[in-house]
Amino acid sequence: MSAAGVGPGAPASSLSAPETELAARTAIIATYRRAQELGINQGSAGNVSLRWHRGGLAGMLVTPAGLGADELGAADIVWLGLDDPQPEAGARAPSSEWRLHRDLYLARPEFGAIVHAHSSFAASLSCLPEVQREGVPAFHYMIAAAGGNDIRCARYETFGTQELSRALGEAMAGRGACLMSNHGQTAAGSTLRAALALALEVETLCRMYWQASQLGEPQLLDDEDMARVRAQFAARAASAGV
Numbered sequence: 001m002s003a004a005g006v007g008p009g010a011p012a013s014s015l016s017a018p019e020t021e022l023a024a025r026t027a028i029i030a031t032y033r034r035a036q037e038l039g040i041n042q043g044s045a046g047n048v049s050l051r052w053h054r055g056g057l058a059g060m061l062v063t064p065a066g067l068g069a070d071e072l073g074a075a076d077i078v079w080l081g082l083d084d085p086q087p088e089a090g091a092r093a094p095s096s097e098w099r100l101h102r103d104l105y106l107a108r109p110e111f112g113a114i115v116h117a118h119s120s121f122a123a124s125l126s127c128l129p130e131v132q133r134e135g136v137p138a139f140h141y142m143i144a145a146a147g148g149n150d151i152r153c154a155r156y157e158t159f160g161t162q163e164l165s166r167a168l169g170e171a172m173a174g175r176g177a178c179l180m181s182n183h184g185q186t187a188a189g190s191t192l193r194a195a196l197a198l199a200l201e202v203e204t205l206c207r208m209y210w211q212a213s214q215l216g217e218p219q220l221l222d223d224e225d226m227a228r229v230r231a232q233f234a235a236r237a238a239s240a241g242v
Helices: 021-037 100-106 120-125 128-132 141-146 162-170 190-213 223-239
Strands: 047-051 059-062 080-081 114-116 177-180 184-190
Touching: 021 047, 021 059, 021 114, 021 190, 047 100, 047 190, 059 100, 059 114, 080 100, 100 141, 100 162, 100 184, 114 190, 120 177, 141 177, 141 190, 141 223, 162 177, 162 184, 177 190, 184 190
Parallel strands: none
Antiparallel strands: 047 059, 047 114, 059 080, 114 184, 177 184
């Protein structure tokens, strides 16, 4: 993946590669609304961000606290500097999870957008002690879409805290998505489209794993199987110039 989501004149990260901040804010709202249409968020749950630099200042645009998708306007999206994350005068308060977005952007320059969701199946599985310890295993080859041979689950920490951001960062090391214990999931990508697609894939896999587990113990793919899948994914990404 390539880093994206900077300001005008550089590759921007969104559903439609916005060239202006207004377009970027609009794309974030469209992504948040689409997440609700897809059933991976409800009400004002979850949050969406986009890496967005202003001049020489590294920063991000993030959804605000307490507003549902249908209530959002472009002016409600909050810009925060990555080094000095203080909202501008008169701006809304950012999502309570702004720390996890900021810290992922600082640690992972390839990420241009992040979707955090309280999707039903991901949140349900995240409450199970076995999943909290071992993650969602390789019952299906598309588990590799999250970047490894399983989908890790970050340990539980109180929402909106630096401790939660730290736990998420550990679970996301080398990965594009993870579950969050007793909470939900987070997915990242080079664009808003990629991050949302991965969040939907994670939710779909969690639903499939839950369904398969109702019938018995799923047969798991071994590390060699998953290595071949990941190699094919890497080859396809390279050929597509991702």
